[in-house]
Amino acid sequence: MDDIVVIGAGQAGASMVARLRKDGFAGRLTLIGEEPVPPYQRPPLSKGYLLGEMALERLFLRPESFYADENIVLRSGQRVDAIDRVAKTVRVDGETIAYDQLALTTGSVPRRLPASIGGDLAGVHVVRTLSDVDAMAPDVTEGARALIVGGGYIGLEAAAVAARLGAEVVLVEAAGRILQRVAAPETSEFFRSLHRGHGVDIREGVGLDRLIGKDGRVSGAVLSDGRELPADFVVVGIGIEPATALAQAAGLDIDNGIAVDVLCRTSDPAIWAAGDCCSFPYRDGRLRLESVPNAIDQAECVAGNMLGAGVAYVPKPWFWSDQYDVKLQIAGLNTGYDRIVTRRGESGAVSFWYFRGDDLLAVDAMNDPRAYMVGKRLIEAGRSADAAVIADGSADLKALLRP
Numbered sequence: 001m002d003d004i005v006v007i008g009a010g011q012a013g014a015s016m017v018a019r020l021r022k023d024g025f026a027g028r029l030t031l032i033g034e035e036p037v038p039p040y041q042r043p044p045l046s047k048g049y050l051l052g053e054m055a056l057e058r059l060f061l062r063p064e065s066f067y068a069d070e071n072i073v074l075r076s077g078q079r080v081d082a083i084d085r086v087a088k089t090v091r092v093d094g095e096t097i098a099y100d101q102l103a104l105t106t107g108s109v110p111r112r113l114p115a116s117i118g119g120d121l122a123g124v125h126v127v128r129t130l131s132d133v134d135a136m137a138p139d140v141t142e143g144a145r146a147l148i149v150g151g152g153y154i155g156l157e158a159a160a161v162a163a164r165l166g167a168e169v170v171l172v173e174a175a176g177r178i179l180q181r182v183a184a185p186e187t188s189e190f191f192r193s194l195h196r197g198h199g200v201d202i203r204e205g206v207g208l209d210r211l212i213g214k215d216g217r218v219s220g221a222v223l224s225d226g227r228e229l230p231a232d233f234v235v236v237g238i239g240i241e242p243a244t245a246l247a248q249a250a251g252l253d254i255d256n257g258i259a260v261d262v263l264c265r266t267s268d269p270a271i272w273a274a275g276d277c278c279s280f281p282y283r284d285g286r287l288r289l290e291s292v293p294n295a296i297d298q299a300e301c302v303a304g305n306m307l308g309a310g311v312a313y314v315p316k317p318w319f320w321s322d323q324y325d326v327k328l329q330i331a332g333l334n335t336g337y338d339r340i341v342t343r344r345g346e347s348g349a350v351s352f353w354y355f356r357g358d359d360l361l362a363v364d365a366m367n368d369p370r371a372y373m374v375g376k377r378l379i380e381a382g383r384s385a386d387a388a389v390i391a392d393g394s395a396d397l398k399a400l401l402r403p
Contacts, residue, residue, distance in 0.1 A: 002025075002027045002100035002101055002306075003027055003028040003029075003030075003098055003099050004025065004027060004099065004102075004306065004336075005031070005032065005097060005101075006029075006030075006031045006102075006103045006105060007080050007090065007102070007104050007105065007106060007246065007265075008033065008073070008104060008105035008107055008136065008275070008277070009031050009033025009034075009035065009038075009076065009080070009105075010033070010038045010039060010042070010105060010107045010275065010295070011030065011041070011275065011295040011296060011299075012104070012107070012274045012275030012276075012295040012299040013105035013297045013299070014031070014039035014061045014106060014284035015295065015299040015303075016103055016299035016300070016302055016303050017070075017072050017303075019069075019300045019304070020298065020303045020306065021070045021072065021236070021310060023303060023304060023307055024307070025303075025306075026190075027100075028073070028309065029077065030072075030073040031067070031072055031073070031074050031079055031082055032090075033075070033077070034077070034078065035077065035129060035130065035131070035172070037060075037107045037130060038060050038061070038062070038064045038074065038076060039061045040060050040069070040130065041057040041059050041060075041061060041225045041268075041292075042059060042128070042129075043320075044058075045058060045127065045129075045130060045132075046056045046133060046154070046157050046158055047124060047157060047160075049133060049162060049377070050133055050136070050137060050140065050161050051161060051164065051165070053141050056130075059198060059247075061184060062106065063395070065125075066354065067097055068386070077094050077327065078352065079093065080092050080100060081093070081094075081280065081381075082246075082247060082249065083246060083249070083250040083271075084338035085250055085251065085270075085271070087266055088100065088102075088270060089312065090095035090102070091316075098271075099216030100270070100275035101107065101270055101271075101272070101306050102270060102271045102272070103246050103272045103273065103274065103299075103306070104246070104247055104258055104266070104271065104272070104273040104278070105274050105275045105295075105299060105303055106243040106246060106247070106271070106275075106378050107273045107277055108240040108241060108242050108277065109240060109241055109243050109273055109277045110127070110128045110236070110238075110241075110275040111131075111206070111236070111240065111241060112126060113211070113236055114244060115120050115399060116212025117208070118210055118212065118213055118218060119210060119211070119218065121211055121217055121218040122216055122217040122218065123139060123217050123218040123232065123233040123234060124211065124218050124233070124234045125139070125233065125236065125296065126170050126235075126236050126237075127154055127157075127158055127235060127237065127392050128240070129249070134233070134253070136137065137349065138219065138289050139232065139233035140161070140162050140165050140167055140233070141167065141368070142165065142166030143166060143167070143168065143169075143170070144162075144166075144167045144232040144233060145167070145229075145230050146162045146168065146170070146232070146233055146235065147168060147170050147171075147172070147221050147229060147231040147233075147234045147235070148170070148234075148237060148291055148312045149234060149235070149238060150171075150172075150238040150239070151171055151173030151175070151177075151179060151202070151238045152178075152179065152181065152182065152237055152238075152239065153179070153182070153321045154237035155169070155178075155235070155237030156178065156179075156191060156195065156237075156321070156382075157321060157322070158235040159171045159195060159200050159235075160198070160236055160323040160324050163195075163198045163199055163200050164198075164324070166198075168390070169199070169201065169203070170201040170229055170231075171195070171200055171202050171203065171205070172203045172207065172208060173202070173205075174205070175204070175205070175223070176204060176205050177192075178191060178192060178202065178204060180193065180206075182204075182334075183334070184319065184334070184337070184340050184354065184364070184365060185365075186253075186340055186352045187352055187364045188341060190287065190350065190366060191323065192204075193251040193388060194210060194323065194324060195323075198393065199291060200210055203223070206223050206225050207223065207224040208221060208222075208224065209221075209224050209226075210220045210222050211224060211231070211234065212228070217233075218231055218234055219231065219232075221234070240276070240290060242257035242276055242277045242278070244257060244258055244277060245258070247266070247273070249378045250268075250271075252266045252267050252268060252271065255267065255279055255286055256279045256288050257273075257276075257277055257278045257279040257288045258273040258277050258278040259281050260272070260273050260278050261280075261281065262280070262281050262313060263301075263310065263311070263312060263313070264298060264305060265305070266278075266302060266393055268403045270371070271315035272302045272305070272306065273301045273302075274298040274299040274301070275294070275295040275298060275299060276288070276289075276290050276295065278298075279326040280298075282315065286398065287315065289315060289317060291317070291318070291319050293316070293318050293319075294315060296315065297313075297315070298313055298315075299350055301313045301353070305359040315323070317332055317333050318330060318376060320330045325367075326367055327366070327367055328364065328365070329364075329365045329369065329372035330363065330365070330372075331362060331363050331365075331372055331376035332354070332375070332379040333359070333361065334354040334361050336356050336361065337354035337355060337356050337358065337361050337362070338353075338356050340352050340355075341353040341355060341387045341391055342391065343368075343391060343392075343393055343397075344393050345368055345370075345371070345393050346393075347367070348365065348367060349365075349367045350365075350366050350367075350368065351364060351365040351366065351375070351390075352370045353362045353387075353390050355376065355384075355387065358376055358384055359384070360375070360378070360379060360384045362379070363375030363376070363379070370397055371397060372396075374397040374400055378401070
């Protein structure tokens, strides 16, 4: 029976080892993670956990006892130094572990501000790991002056939590509008109004020139328009990069992440990859999805293919974001849209439907789970929808699902 080693103990790695055992793999199974805790959920870190509404143990994807019960060797707090593809071994803290099949679920790393503009000052935070949020928590207090750099979903979620905890929040986005890379102007406007209604000062088309420090700690910022702001702490939300250093050092093909084929196998037939770290064939190009659902689905597909299933990975993209009392649910990918159809429902529910011609591509639904559910089912079935029905807030959306 094969020895399988999985490097990366996030959502993808945890999902993969659980599925391998569920599907009957009885060989030696090792999961290696750099963080000194069992695999945990990341999305609640900057929301429920930072707000004090979720205890540490509730973050864990499985009880720590699960891994021992399933005979999974969980090596937490350990870093893989190198992969030897010829010998089929990995080196972990000076120890060598053999594998027959290897999976890389190394995830992603946050982009940071360079030290030359103050990125290494105390009080400058990113939001990715448990230790990141634990380090940030003492700074997020009532009356503290917060600067959020970046108007994507990470920055907006951080702004929402900081505002809820009583901080004075300024958010700067260098692009012309928040969410410019990922959403339509209508969605940007919705969240701009939401945040301003909660006292957040959103400044678009304005970047960060540099941070100002005093005694090694951030004390302010100079913006690209020359204005200066005081800041007691800074949250940097300017995107993430796939964690490919280990794969690249091992000579695997890299293309916006670790390049895999339709089965999620890398350029080495004994090595697989799943989650944020890898890109896979999609339509006429390659796609890398940064989402929990993709990490789970792709990891479970890899588990099956390691055991010989031979099933091509077909993504079903969906995402979510929680800000204040608004739950945003997104289905599909909006790349290439040329028009938006707006639907307004009861109690402030609203959804924006992305079309290219007559083809439905994606839906952004704010506090509108029915619109999200209907849109998701249509998109996954490859069906479009009648724009007139969508725009009529009194029409029954479920009628769109009928044959």
